Amino acid sequence: MSLEIIKPGVLTTIQDAGRYGYQKDGILVSGAMDTVALRIANLLVGNLKSDAALEATITGPQVKFASDQLIAVTGADMAPAVDGTPIKMWRPVFVKKGSTLKLGSATTGCRTYVAFSGSFAIPKVLGSYATYLRAAVGGYEGRALQAGDVIPCNEFPEKVLPLLEQLQASGNGHSFCETKWAVDPHVHPVYQENPEIQVLRGPEYDRLSELSKMYLWKEKFQVTAQSDRMGYQLLGVTLSLSHKTELISTAVTFGTVQVPPKGSLIILMADRQTTGGYPRVAQVITADLPLLAQVPPGKVIRFKEVSLEEAQMQYLKQEYHLEQCKQGLEFKFRA
Amino acid sequence: MRPFQLYPLGDTAIVLQFGEEIDDNIFPRIRAIAAYLDQHPFPGMMEYVPAYTTITIYYDPWVISEKGKYDPYAMAVAHMQELLPQAAQEKKQKARTIKIPVCYGGEYGPDLEFVADHNKLSPKQVIRLHSGADYIVHMIGFAPGFPYLGGLHKKLATPRKDMPQALIPAGSVGIAGNQTGIYPIETPGGWQLIGRTPLELFNPNRETPSLLRAGDIVRFEPISEKQFNALKEKQHES
Structure with missing residues (x-):
């Protein structure tokens, strides 16, 4: 075959x-x-x-x-x-x-x-x-x-x-x-061209200037043509840190939102590196990664803050639905 | 026990951090936790990533919470608190020393002059300082087989480039801040490039895909362009 x-x-x-x-x-x-x-x-x-x-x-x-x-x-x-x-x-x-x-x-x-x-x-x-x-x-x-x-x-x-x-x-x-x-269509997210993406504060969120923190939650960011499986390069207002420090490299993951020195945001995707040295100001929740993965270049996203408890609850809910879906299908296959 | 911090990285990872600065005393601590996790992974643990001052442990919230019965992050914290005293009992492992030949400057190290100017040194002094030290591999990360090395001379510290360079050739040796490293595969990156090694740091078809591993000692040996080409050819044949 x-x-x-x-x-x-x-x-x-x-x-x-x-x-x-x-x-x-x-x-x-x-x-x-x-x-x-x-x-x-x-x-x-x-x-x-x-x-x-x-x-x-x-x-x-x-x-x-x-x-x-x-x-x-x-x-x-x-x-x-x-x-x-x-x-x-x-x-x-x-x-x-x-x-x-x-x-x-x-x-x-x-x-x-x-x-x-x-x-x-x-x-x-x-x-x-x-x-x-x-x-x-x-x-x-x-x-x-x-x-x-x-x-x-x-x-x-x-x-x-x-x-x-x-x-x-x-x-x-x-x-x-x-x-x-x-x-069941509830098992997967409804893809949107310009979605709101739920994120957690990243470990270095507090290093952002007060103005940049506000921009992160209020502004829209465009997914540029330079975006690929490794990461999305975002176009929009640039963010700055309250004080400039070189970070010691540490782990990054799928959905980590980084601020390079020039201030344009990067979101790491499936082919992300394992570690990085740019400040991690936000982290896309796992349940919203499919939504983000489906945003084509040229479209805009905005960020919405959620708590870790909320993020993990949505993770568990998604997993529960997928398990239900699997069990339902086992039944259908026997049809 | 050293003071440490526990915090989440997103909804699928927990980070254990020891301090804010690179410190040779942190390193054995992180290695001990890694060794302990190799032997005693907890249910739902996916993998761990050791770094200079952190070890990040990835977990599956569905499994760690026993399908939603418990709070996933609280479970991860509980596993960490249980593991820390146990890991402190782990034995120390002996380090290997790996020699890395490097052709400094010129076409292979286009930023050597910049690093020299930035630190008010001559390119020769940069080479002498860079190849005159033993470096410890604190972690492998960023790209397959990419070693983050501790032990860079303070006089060589140079900031990263503002925007990552589109493609950096495999084998490039670079400096970023107070760190130095080697690019194992062609990849974008923001480090200042001072030389290149002909050795293959990553090969997925080798039994051990990464030439280096966390805990190794690395020593750079300056070589000429002619030696570089000869070594490259030799490696190609084997």
Whole structure:
């Protein structure tokens, strides 16, 4: 079983939930930018939450199937179509051997995930499938996918076979057949072009000048074209510190908002470095990282302060919903 | 026990901080906690990142809270308080010494003159001071295999660049504030570059991907451009 990349799109990589355990060696976590969309895509096709899927950026790829497949498309809407007919997102779709999935340009959000039942038959590097582009580690030869790449796939997990056979039968020879049901829309955030992002105060928040503290909460910041999987460079009012000090490098993480000396904010994303030396003035809460990951360059965000208790409550709530979603799907697969 | 601070880094990490300044006495303390965590990870612990004065421990709030039964951060604090006296019992580990050949200045160290001017030294004095000291690897971070070294001579301290440089070649040796380090892969960065080593600091296909690890002693050895090329070639063959 395999699939072939006909057109790669702007930036399509193989990603999973991230490469954990090697940050002490300076090895980045990488993984999906929108981990919730990735996880739901995997759940919908009976994969593990640690499995890999495709992450498409801005404009998606064209993928040809060398064998029958069960896929799910989640994340940004790139108007997915199989052999020219639109397919619905956030649900399992049976796709017939020889057909082609085409993703267009994102309308809402900017990153789309395509999971394949059984996932890819590729080796893990340092415990993960995630592609870390700058170090050429993991994924498909450590790089973004190109036209002509053939990605081998594993057999279907046994639990999806009843659903697969049902869809295959209902498909009646057509290129694809999708379920009538989709995942509960409450499980994933509603992507917004100009969202309000919830943050905690960062460890160095108090070093900001009083005026800069006010700007952080009141002003809008634009996600610039220089933003990528490593970090978002924000354009807006510049922030300054009450007194200038060189910081001793320490850990940074997904969603850390830093102030470099010039004062334009940076938010670290999936391919963030493990440590950094710029003041960490805010920290995006985990529950809002998918929302942030889906903000395309050119759009604006604003920050809203929440407490740690509130942030962790939202984390637990999101996790609870995803667990519920998984259990619900186990039931659907038996259908 | 040394005074310490506990504080959160976002909703998935807790930071243990010992003081505000680089201090050689903090280092064994952090290594001991790391060694203890290697042996006794707590439920929900993802990994830890040691740094100069901090060790940051990442956790999964869902697991640490037993699926929401307890407050995740309070649980993390409780684990830290339990671990600290235990970690103090850990044995000290012996350090390795690693020699790093460096071609200073010129094309390989474009900021050598700037570092010299900033500190009112000649480039030769900068090289002598930089290669004349033993450095301790306090942590690996920022990029795969990137060592943050303690022990930079005070006369060499130079501020970071205001904006990160787009791409810094692999092997570049730099200074930022009172820190010095080596870039293992081509990456953006804000350090002042004074030289380059032909050694591979990071290779994911090696059994140990990072050449250096926290706790190593590093010594820089000045080499000529000719020696640099010869070493580079030799490494390429193997």
